[in-house]
Amino acid sequence: MELPDRYNPKDVENRIYEWWLKGGFFKAEDKSTKIPFSIILPPPNVTGSLHLGHALNHTVQDVLVRWKRMQGFNVLWMPGTDHAGIATQSVVERELKKESKNRRDMGREKFVERVWEWKEQYGGRITEQMRYLGDSCDWDRLCFTLDDGVSKAVRKVFVDLYNKGLIYKGLKLINWSPALESAISDLEVEHKEVKGSIYHIRYPLADGSGHIEVATTRPETMLGDTAVAVHPDDERYQAWIGKQVKLPLTGRTIPIIADTYVDRAFGSGVVKITPAHDFNDYAVGQRHKLTMLNILNKDGTLNENGGAYQGKKVPDARKLVLADLEAQGFLVKTEPHTHQVGHCSRSGVVVEPYLSEQWFVKMAPLAAPAKRVVESGTVVFEPESWTKTYLHWMSIIEDWCISRQLWWGHRIPAWTCADCQKWTVSETDPTACSHCGSAKIKQEEDVLDTWFSSALWPFSTMGWPQKTELQDTFYPTSVLVTGFDIIFFWVARMIIMGLEFKQDVPFRTVYIHGVIRDAQGKKMSKSLGNAEDPVKLIEEFGADALRYTLLAQIAGGRDLKFSTQRLEGYRNFMNKLWNATRFSLNNLKDFTVPAEGLNALPNKSDMSDADQWIIYKLGVLEKEVDEGLRTYRFSDSTNAIYHFVWNIFCDWYLEFSKPVFLEGFDPKQKKATQLVLAQVLNRIVRLMHPFAPFITEEIYQKLPIRGEALIVESFPTVKLDKDLLALGVEEVAHNLDLVRETIAAIRNIRGENRIKPGVKIHVRLAPQDPRAQKVLGENKVAIMTLSRLEECSVGEAGDLAKCAVQPVQVKDMKVDVIVPLEGLVDIEEEVKRIRKAIEKLQKDVSLLTVRLADANFMANAPEDIVEQGKRQLTEAKAQIQTLDAALSRLI
C-alpha cells in the first residue's frame, strides 16, 4: 500500500465521513456515566447554502466537540435548521411569481403547503454541505423550528407569557416594511446614511396673524401632521402657544403646542408633529393626546387621509407635495441634508414607522435577570469585551414586537371572539371562547417572529416541555459559538427564555467570533460578488486546509480577512504532513509494535539526542495545544502544531533520523528511533485531529501504533503521556540544540560565502568543553549529512589560516566551527560575513554594557535578569574575540 506523493482530499474525505457515520461516533447518549458536553448549533436558514461564515462558526464548534469527545466526554452537538419566516416565504413567493401566481390568490393553506414542499425538496442542502466540512453533529437528532415538538414548546411559552401578562397586543407605532407588508423588530432595521434634503415650509396661523416656519426631511408626512410644537421656554413663540395653524394643502387646523422635546437651537425651533409616522412625534402625541393620523396603506402608498395624493407611493407623493407647496408659495427653501434612514434588513426598502396592532413581549421584567447572570459571571462572554455591549443593550431594551404579517411560521395561538371580542390564548386549538363560550372564534392571522422560536432552541430541541433525560444530561449547554451580529437577536433572548422557563442559563460560555471579510477587508456578501463558496474551496483545497485557514486566524475574536493564498499555504501543510507520514511509514516497514502499543517506551539508553529532543518538544506541544483549546485561542493550537510538524519534526527530527535508518547503524538505536518516530507521529495526528479531522483519520488508519478510530481515541495531554514525556528532558534537549546551532553555523558560512551545495567541504569542530566534545562526537554523522560535508573532525582547532570561523554556544557548551576556505571561494565574502557578525555582537555588547553600568538597573532589576545580562556580555565579548582573530588572519 504505497501512498501517493500528494495528499488528495477528494479521495479521502467522503469515505472517512461515511465511515464515521456508520460507526455512530457522532451520537450522544441521553444518559451516561461520562461527563456531558453539549453545544447547540445556531440553526442556519433552511433556504441557505453554506457560506464561509458558517464554515468558521461550524469549525470552531466541531473543534470543541471533537476535542471533548476524544477526552471521553458524552458529547452532544445538536444540529438543526431554522424556518426563517421572511427568507423562506420570499423564496417561494419568487417561485410563484415565475408561474404568474401569488400567495393571496392561492390562499394561506395552499401556500403553506407549497412552502413545505419547497422545504422537503431543498431544505436539506445546507445540512448536506455541513458534512463536507466535517461537522460531527448528532444527525439523528436533527431539528427544524417548525417540528411538532418545537412548535409545542413555542405555544407553551407564548401561552405562559400571556398568562403572566408578559405578552400583550396593542396599537403602537412599529417599524413597518412596505415590501414585506409586515412589522419588523427594531433590530431588523438598519440605519444607513442617506443624502437627502431638508425642506423649510411655511405654516400660516389660522387667525391670519402671520406664519410659522417648520423644517422637515419628509414633507409628505405633513399630511398627517396633527400639531406643531415649540419649546415651552422659547421666547420667540410664547404668544403662539395654544393658537392654531392652518395646514397647507389640506386646510386642516392644528394646534401649536409646547414640549421640551423641541431643540430651540435647531432650525427654526419649530417642529411639525406627525404622531403616526415618527417615533419622537409619537411620544409627543401621546403626551399631548394628539390625534394619530395614519396616512399610509400597508404597501407604502398613501391612504384616504392623503387627500389628493391617495394611492401614490411615498417618494412620488413627496415630489407632488413639494411641487404643490412651491406653487402655492409655502416652500421657503430647500437645503441638502445628510441623515440616517432606517432600511429593512431583509428587503432593503425604507422602513416606515407605522401605527398598527401588534403583539409584544414586555421586556423589562425579563431583561433584569438576564442582565444579572452576565454581571455575576454565570454566563461568560469570550472575548470578555462583549459583556459591556450586551449589558448596554439590555439596559435600553424596548418591548419586543413578535408578530409578523406572514404565513410561514408559528401562527400565533390566540383566537378572537366575535361575540365578546376577548382573546382566547391556548396551547391546543380551542373550539369555544374561554370567556363567553361562543363558538364564533377566529385564530389570529399573524405568525411569530422567527427569533421567538430560536430563543427557545437550547431546550425546545431537547424535548421541553416534556421532562427528558436529554435535558437533565445536557441543559445548560456548555458553550454557545456565534457571531457578534446576533448577540441581541438570539443570545440575549435565549438567556431570557432559559431563565424564565428552565430556571437556568442556557449556556455557560458564549464564544463570539469575528466576521469573515475578503482580502480587501470588505464584508463578504452575495450581492458584492466577493463571497467565496466554501464547498468549492473544499473541493479544490480540502476541508482540513479550509478549517485550518479559518482557525489559524481567529485569535481574539477579531474579524478575519480571507485569502486563497493563505489557504494554499495550509493545503501545502497538509501535504507536508502527508509526506512526512509517507517517509515515516517507509522507514517503519520492519518495525514491530511492542505489546504495550500506545504505552510502549524506548530504552532510554538506546535513544539518540534527537530522540530525546523530539520527545521534549512533543511535551511542549501538548501543553500549548491544550492551553489554546482551553482558552479558546485556537490559533495558538493550530500554530503550535504547524510549527512542530514542519519546523521541528520534518526539518530536524526526520532529517536526523535519516542516517539512523541507513545501513550500518546500531540496531538498538534504530529500534529506539523507530519507536519514537511511531509514537510521535501517533501523537501528532491525535493532537491535530480536532482541527484537521479527515487527513488525520486517514493517516491514523495506516499507522503501526493505532486503535480502531482516531475520532474516539484519547486526546494527548502531558498527564496522559507522562511516562513517554519523561524520556525527553529539557537539559538533554540542549545537546541537540548545540548540534542544530552548529549545523546552522556551517550552513550560514556556506550560504554567505556562496559555496554551492554540490561542493563537499571539510569542517573542523573545536569543542571548548567535554560535554560539547561528547555531543558533537556522537552526532557527527548527522552533522555531516545535514550540512553536506565530506569530512568532519571533532577536536583540535588546528591551523586557522584562510579559515572561516564561527563560535557557537548553547548553555555551557561551546564550539568553534572552522571551515577551511582555501581554494573554495574568494576570501572577501567571508570577511564580509565575519564583519556582519561582529557588528551585531558589538551592538549587543554596547547595549549590555550600558545597562549593567546603570546603578538603578543593578539595584532594581531582579537577580536573574542581571545575571543573564552579565553572562550574555561575557559570551558576546568572547565571541567577538574569536571572530576578530579570524578576521585578522584573513586580511
Next chain:
RNA sequence: GCGCUCUUAGCUCAGUUGGUUAGAGCGCUACCUUGACAUGGUAGAGGUCACAAGUUCGAGUCUUGUAGAGCGCACCA
C-alpha cells in the same frame, strides 16, 4: 453624542501578568531537483512597534492625550 475594537516587516497578522537585541505565514533576493514532499530544501534582505507625553531600573506591552481606521447603539425635525 455614548460604547467597543484596531494601528507591529511590502501584504495578512501573532506578541498572555512590562524583562534583554520584536516573531510567523505569504511575498521578495540568491542558490539547489539531495533516495517524504518543488504544495519541497538552504541561506539572506526587510520593522525608530501610528504619534506625543507619563509611570518604571526597563514599555510593542501599563496610563493619558493626539491622529487615523472599523464596528455597535442612540440621534435634531
